[in-house]
Every structure is written in C-alpha cells, then in structure tokens.
Amino acid sequence: MAEWLQVIVRVTPEAVEAAGELLRQAGASGWESRGAETLVGYIPAGSGADARVAALQARVRALKEAGLDPGPAEVRTVVVTEQPWAEVWKAYFRPTRVGRVLLSPTWEQARPTPGEVLVRLDPGMAFGSGAHATTRLCLLALQEELRPGGRVLDVGTGSGILAIAAACLGASRALAVDNDPEVLPIARANAAQNGVADAITFIEGEIAAVTEGGWDVIVANIAPGPVMQAAAPARRLLASSGAFIGAGIPAARADEVRASLTESGLGVERTLQEAEWVAIVARKHRD
Ligand SMILES: C[S@@+](CC[C@H](N)C(=O)[O-])C[C@H]1O[C@@H](n2cnc3c(N)ncnc32)[C@H](O)[C@@H]1O
Known part of the structure; x- marks a missing residue:
C-alpha cells in the first residue's frame, strides 16, 4: 500500500x-x-x-x-x-451555521430551518469551506452589510464561498477574483451547484484587474499585506457608503491593518474577532 x-x-x-x-x-x-x-x-x-x-x-x-x-x-x-x-x-467539513447561512458539504443532506439560506459546497483543494474562522467572520460581516439587490466584489474567492453566499442572500451580482487559476473551476462548479452561476463572474487576478466600480460590498479574505494593498483600489471601486471587509488578519496585526485602511481613506467602523482572527469593516464616505 x-x-x-x-x-x-x-x-x-x-x-x-x-x-x-x-x-x-x-x-x-x-x-x-x-x-x-x-x-x-x-x-x-x-x-x-x-x-x-x-x-x-x-x-x-x-x-x-x-x-x-x-x-x-x-x-x-x-x-x-x-x-x-x-x-x-472531508472528515473536517460538516454542516455549519454562520448567522443565517447554513453551509453544507455537497455530500450531506443538511436541512435549512425557515429563514436560513443553504449554501452547498465542495471546496476540493480550494480554501473556503467555512471551517476556518476567517471565512466565518467574513460571512457574518457580509450578512450585516449586504442589502437586497446589492453588488459584491469578492477578492480571493477560493472555493467561491463568499460570492456564492452573497448571491444566495440576495445580491444581484457578484464579481469574484482569485490569483490562483486552479481554484476558479472549483468556484464556478460551486456556483452552479447553488444555482447562482448567472449572478457571479469569476476572473483570474488581483483587485488591480477589476475595472468595474460601484460595489456595495468588497470583501477580501486574504492576509494582512494584500488586504492593506487592496484598500486604496477598493476605495476607488466602492459605491458611496459601500463597505470594505478585510480579513485573513491575525488579531496581533489588527492595529496595523486598521491604521492602513484609515490611511487609504476608509472609515474603520468595527472589528469582528474569532479566536486569533479578525475581520475589519471599513466604509467609504462621500468624496
Ligand atoms: C484565505 S483564502 C479565502 C477563500 C474564501 N474567500 C474564504 O473566505 O474562505 C484566500 C484566497 O485568496 C487568493 N489570493 C491570495 N492572494 C491574492 C491576491 N493578492 N489577489 C487575489 N487573490 C489572492 C488565494 O489563492 C486564496 O484562494
């Protein structure tokens, strides 16, 4: 063997x-x-x-x-x-509730309760099953920020989990980017599995590849460095009063990232924390 x-x-x-x-x-x-x-x-x-x-x-x-x-x-x-x-x-991926999102592996029959939104995923080798605190923090922040019909840009989409959840929660459109071409077929398959393929465009690249603006929410669950680098372009791409959710940030780096977001012209509003990880929500105020 x-x-x-x-x-x-x-x-x-x-x-x-x-x-x-x-x-x-x-x-x-x-x-x-x-x-x-x-x-x-x-x-x-x-x-x-x-x-x-x-x-x-x-x-x-x-x-x-x-x-x-x-x-x-x-x-x-x-x-x-x-x-x-x-x-x-697979042994580590079990149905998980995050706010009103019920995340489930495609091979399990999870039943949403009334008001819950079911998101079924097979992340394969891509990151993003909901098993990691950073993903859960983004899902919570996304549910707080997303309004019906909102438009969401997901930077570092991995399995597509955040863009797909956004579409299932009522976003009218999402654009999902990742600089690893290998995750994109996985993310597209997950979007199709959830019946939201038409609402999401997946492209290879970083935030610099995005030219379309006016996003109501931009979420970037990557790491402190790329989140700080994404802040200035995100500010340009956000709709007025749009929210930037930066995650993949160890709590020990939170001050540094908050300072950098402020420096980029975003108004830091709150920090969500689970274990050692934080997600920071910042807003674009009027120019
Ligand atoms: C931590 S995973 C997040 C996956 C998913 N969004 C989630 O919340 O679970 C980060 C993803 O970002 C991608 N990535 C890393 N650096 C990036 C960058 N600078 N621009 C775009 N994607 C990036 C990686 O390939 C990976 O798929």
Missing part, C-alpha cells in the same frame, strides 16, 4: 498562509488548518520526500527574512498508509 507523509507545520497565525503555500510547493496538493497555528498537508513518502521536508523546514524558518514571524517554525512528519486526501479533508 502506498505511503504518505502527513506533514504538520506549526507557526504563528500571521505565518500560516505563507507556510501553507510552502507546504504546497513541497508537494502537498492542499492543506488544512488545525487551530490558529497548525497546518497539515500530505506528500507522497519515498524517494526525495525527506529532502523536500528538510527544504520545507528551512523555508519556513526563512519566512523571518520575508518579514513574517514564523514563531516555532516546527515541521513534523508522520508516515500514514494511503488515505485519499479528499476523504481526510
């Missing part, structure tokens, strides 16, 4: 996304977070695996040179007999 290495990486919350990318580059087809500081992925055991793990360890430690504090920068491995990654991942 084929063997796999389960690779367990422990870093600070601010370094989780970057360490996940390094884990991918080491050969993992995806990763999941367990708590705010631990991520887990699988790479095939055998030829070259030890060298790849050693290189991963060095690159995680070197995140410090990129300005990120990797904290313990610990990389451990456990040999496991073949277990399909998708099945391992």
Whole structure:
C-alpha cells in the first residue's frame, strides 16, 4: 500500500498562509488548518520526500527574512498508509451555521430551518469551506452589510464561498477574483451547484484587474499585506457608503491593518474577532 507523509507545520497565525503555500510547493496538493497555528498537508513518502521536508523546514524558518514571524517554525512528519486526501479533508467539513447561512458539504443532506439560506459546497483543494474562522467572520460581516439587490466584489474567492453566499442572500451580482487559476473551476462548479452561476463572474487576478466600480460590498479574505494593498483600489471601486471587509488578519496585526485602511481613506467602523482572527469593516464616505 502506498505511503504518505502527513506533514504538520506549526507557526504563528500571521505565518500560516505563507507556510501553507510552502507546504504546497513541497508537494502537498492542499492543506488544512488545525487551530490558529497548525497546518497539515500530505506528500507522497519515498524517494526525495525527506529532502523536500528538510527544504520545507528551512523555508519556513526563512519566512523571518520575508518579514513574517514564523514563531516555532516546527515541521513534523508522520508516515500514514494511503488515505485519499479528499476523504481526510472531508472528515473536517460538516454542516455549519454562520448567522443565517447554513453551509453544507455537497455530500450531506443538511436541512435549512425557515429563514436560513443553504449554501452547498465542495471546496476540493480550494480554501473556503467555512471551517476556518476567517471565512466565518467574513460571512457574518457580509450578512450585516449586504442589502437586497446589492453588488459584491469578492477578492480571493477560493472555493467561491463568499460570492456564492452573497448571491444566495440576495445580491444581484457578484464579481469574484482569485490569483490562483486552479481554484476558479472549483468556484464556478460551486456556483452552479447553488444555482447562482448567472449572478457571479469569476476572473483570474488581483483587485488591480477589476475595472468595474460601484460595489456595495468588497470583501477580501486574504492576509494582512494584500488586504492593506487592496484598500486604496477598493476605495476607488466602492459605491458611496459601500463597505470594505478585510480579513485573513491575525488579531496581533489588527492595529496595523486598521491604521492602513484609515490611511487609504476608509472609515474603520468595527472589528469582528474569532479566536486569533479578525475581520475589519471599513466604509467609504462621500468624496
Ligand atoms: C484565505 S483564502 C479565502 C477563500 C474564501 N474567500 C474564504 O473566505 O474562505 C484566500 C484566497 O485568496 C487568493 N489570493 C491570495 N492572494 C491574492 C491576491 N493578492 N489577489 C487575489 N487573490 C489572492 C488565494 O489563492 C486564496 O484562494
């Protein structure tokens, strides 16, 4: 039976996304977070695996040179007999309620109660099942900000979860962008699964690729750096009184991000927090 290495990486919350990318580059087809500081992925055991793990360890430690504090920068491995990654991942995705959104894997029969909106997803290797606090914070903020018929721009759409939830909650249109071309087919399939494919356009790129303006809500669940970089373009693209929701932000970086949003001309209104993670809601006031 084929063997796999389960690779367990422990870093600070601010370094989780970057360490996940390094884990991918080491050969993992995806990763999941367990708590705010631990991520887990699988790479095939055998030829070259030890060298790849050693290189991963060095690159995680070197995140410090990129300005990120990797904290313990610990990389451990456990040999496991073949277990399909998708099945391992599915074990962590259960129906979850976030406000009035009921998130469910496509392979479960979750029943919404009256007033709830069902969103069915198969995130595959894309981020965004609702299992992570950052996604849940964005879903809550989105429900607070979205008005019927509103228009939503989702930057870093991953599985498409936020754009799809917006459409299911009554947005008239959403534009979803991601700079990873591999997630877009997954996001499109999820939109079709929920019957909202016509309401959402998915494009590859960053916020700089968006020329259409007048958005009522712009949500960016990425990481502190890209959120701060997105603030000025977001301000230009927002409708008057539109809301910017920035997330993927460890609580320890909240002050820095709030200051940067203010600097970009957005009025910071509130911060939502779950465990180590925050989402910041800021508004465009009249020019
Ligand atoms: C943390 S996931 C969020 C997924 C989903 N929106 C959610 O809330 O669960 C971040 C996504 O942003 C994408 N991404 C990272 N940097 C980006 C950038 N600068 N512009 C656009 N997308 C980016 C990644 O490929 C990934 O799919």
